[in-house]
Amino acid sequence: MIKAIKGTKDLLPSDVPRWHYLEDIVKKIFTNFNYKEIRTPIFELTSLFARSIGEETDIVGKEMYTFEDMSGASITLKPEMTAGVVRAFIEHSLGAQQQLTKLYYISPMFRQEKPQAGRLRQFHQFGGEAIGSASPILDAEMIQIAFDILKSLGLKDLTVKINSLGTTETRENFKNLLREFLNDKKDKLSEDSKKRFDNNILRIFDSKIEIDQKLLADAPALIDQLDDESKNDFDLVKEYLTKINIPFEIDPHLVRGLDYYSKTTFEIISGKVGAQDALLGGGRYDLLAEQLGGKPTPAVGFAAGIERILLACENENSFKVDELSIDIYLIRIDKELELKVSELASELRRKGLRVEYDYLQRSVKAQMREANKFNARFALFIGGGEYEEGKMNLKDMKTSEQKLIPIDNISEVIDNIKI
RNA sequence: GUGGGCGUAGCUCAGUUGGUUAGAGCGUCUGGUUGUGGCCCAGAAGGUCGUGGGUUCAAUCCCCAUCGCUCACCCCA
Known part of the structure; x- marks a missing residue:
């Protein structure tokens, strides 16, 4: 892998x-x-x-x-x-x-x-x-x-x-001062600090090693110079x-x-x-x-x-971000309505809603479980008897209330959601 | 570059003082009657126990090597 x-x-x-x-x-x-x-x-x-x-x-x-x-x-x-x-x-x-x-x-x-x-x-x-x-x-x-x-x-x-x-000048002067101060103590410094002595002497102050810190106790400070x-x-x-x-x-x-x-x-x-x-x-x-x-x-x-x-x-634990959620999940009740569902979904998406539906021919139960997982605010049931009468069931996932909406009146779906 | 710790399911981890089919929780999937979630219940899928070698009748477990991850040093954000 x-x-x-x-x-x-x-x-x-x-x-x-x-x-x-x-x-x-x-x-x-x-x-x-x-x-x-x-x-x-x-x-x-x-x-x-x-x-x-x-x-x-x-x-x-x-x-x-x-x-x-x-x-x-x-x-x-x-x-x-x-x-x-x-x-x-x-x-x-x-x-x-x-x-x-x-x-x-x-x-x-x-x-x-x-x-x-x-x-x-x-x-x-x-x-x-x-x-x-x-x-x-x-x-x-x-x-x-x-x-x-x-x-x-x-x-x-x-x-x-x-x-x-x-300034560069004060820093150079200070480096010389520090070099003078440490010169006779150089051998006692830690290995790392010996290298720093040559490469970047100021960094010796950063050392976490005790010997170094002791040696530096009386060192001059840049801030005073x-x-x-x-x-x-x-x-x-x-x-x-x-x-x-x-x-x-x-x-x-x-x-x-x-x-x-x-x-x-x-x-x-x-x-x-x-x-x-x-x-x-x-x-x-x-x-x-x-x-x-x-x-x-x-x-x-x-x-x-x-x-x-x-x-x-x-x-x-300084901040929390909200779980992502969707506006509406379309539930396909009848298999043959697959195309109708995707058509409705694209229409709603073009209106700016966050929409999801099932692409795997899963059962209504599975679709509902997924709607819940995605934290959908609404579920819209497409199919069955009410569909034959030209209606769809819009379910509020929080209150579980449902209401019938005409199939050809998509704006009523949107009105319900936008509230 | 140097040193310590750890590698078992997608994730978090048990486990075996070496011995038959390797476990849990979470997650995933399916179902719990005919078209409706969350809780609950039932079931399923999913693992070359990091890899290679060695010891042994037998290794996920012991030994060696190797790779990976991780933490610390150095340095830096």
Whole structure:
């Protein structure tokens, strides 16, 4: 038997209503903030991701689905959305139409990692990108959108974490400071952290290993080394978040993994999922547009993992979706009326009703059982004595009341149903 | 890539200290009088007990391998 590829999942009809529910909320809230949806291709030139996300990151280094197309070009299935959005922004000069471009998306992403709870190889994200303003108020607003969406989904066990990485310059200075601090302690670090020391020293703060955390106890914090501008901006973000009632924690260890982040970074985590507890993450990326060949354009955005969020919703039992139901089930009493039934059904469907009937020549009892299973509001009996008299029985499935309706008066059926 | 757990009907799971025809609940299908659901009742279909090899008179059960799923580390949404 051929099965779905490791790390991919079928979304079955029973799963889809929950996705629609989430997507509707995402669209609603982004629209309230006047964001417009953008859809970019599922694959891009590999170099786009290498240049934006960073050659040294795990995503680019070992997790991308990369292949050659017929022309020999290196193509990659998108592992995240920001690079593609910024590419499209530059390519179509979206910034020329207005100063600030506000975009959102819902899309599959691909990363070749080992699957676990809340992590798939094809997964889905929604997110937003606001390109064209350096205002820290926009940072706070971005966090508000993210937070409001999760709240609207009924999630409660949430923690908003924020941090500032400062400008590239402050970050480089800080890395040097940290290197100096750790230099004589380097040998005592865990194996993983020794690697981080060379590759991405900031990530050492993320270590879950006790020895590392002990060694870091007196380490300098990036947040204390911020340049004036970054510090002012960060203070404004905090002030604004407080004004709009978003509870947050400052997490000086919050280092986003992608190279393009600067200044504000944030993450919202859930206490109701497994080890992969970050439901969403984002931050400011003021240098990316220029890095990809556009004009210098400050921007801020976030990306949210839909599977993780739905997992949290399930574990918190945060929302319920209605069972699907149909308006009317047509019951064929006499075998020879098969065509008449389908004719009636198509007429009712064209009038906009949700209609079902039996295609398997089953008994009236079986048809009724199915009508019940589909949660039909009405059953319409076609055939028998009343049919010969030009009538059909319309049965209300809740009250079990029946009434006779003329066969040629379909609008009376509809009137009954539309009430 | 490293490590732990698990693979028995469509689903959730029992089970056998190795021994005749492998079970339950849910779901599916049929029927419970002539044309009417939900509850109830009766019955049916559905399993190479993940796969391959080994031990044994005998393996779903023990051993080995393999594949798959799952959780955790790394990293990230």
